[in-house]
Amino acid sequence: MKMTLERLRVLLIVAASCTTVDSFSPQWNSRCISLGSSSSSSSSLNAIGVLARKAKEMEIKKYIESGEMGDTTSELLQKMKDGVESVVMSSEPGPVQRALTKRKGTISIVAEYKRKLADSGFVDDVFDPEVLSPTFREFGASGVAVLADTRMGGCDYSDIEIFAKEQQTAKGDVPGPMPVLNTDLIVDEVQIARSVACGASAIMLNYGLL
Secondary structure, eight states: OOOOHHHHHHHHHHHHHTSSOTTOOOOOOOOOOOOOOOHHHHHHHHHHHHHHHHHHHHHHHHHHHTTOOOHHHHHHHHHHHHTGGGOOOOOSOOHHHHHHOOOTTOOOOEEEEOSEETTTEEOTTOOOHHHHHHHHHHTTOSEEEEOOOTTTTSOOHHHHHHHHHHHHTTTTSSSOOOOEEEOSOOOSHHHHHHHHHTTOSEEOOOGGGO
């Protein structure tokens, strides 16, 4: 099913109510920023985006047909769909935005984890998530983003789960758990439910592909 922005907005809010990870909260900005790109380069990017979306949709179809989708993901997906009509919209900043927002004059760092670079293949000597997760936290990162796309980032949803579980071991400590963001190319509701099931606190959306 092709998601509209409004439906996606509702599904994200429902997803937040289906999980104990209270940071899973959508943030919206209605402003559009023009980068001044030419129409030809814009058309090229659009064409690439269409191909990327089609490839991801095929990947999701295979995932569903394989029977690999666990009960937790299936239940979350159904809860999301069932709860669409009862959602109450809010313009208040969510926990993830608050976690990443620092006082004026400072910056927030989101550490990115991937095993593969799009232009040069796999990265040499990449440490496992179990090793890097506490390191990111202890050295001041405000969050960790996992590119859960095997073709683009060399990672999958199991990496999100490992990061999320390790971060929860820091409850009550200083610094405490960081939110884990899924930066997979999100084009389907299944990915939202799967992200929640794996412990992700937020997802990244590419508006141009929705």
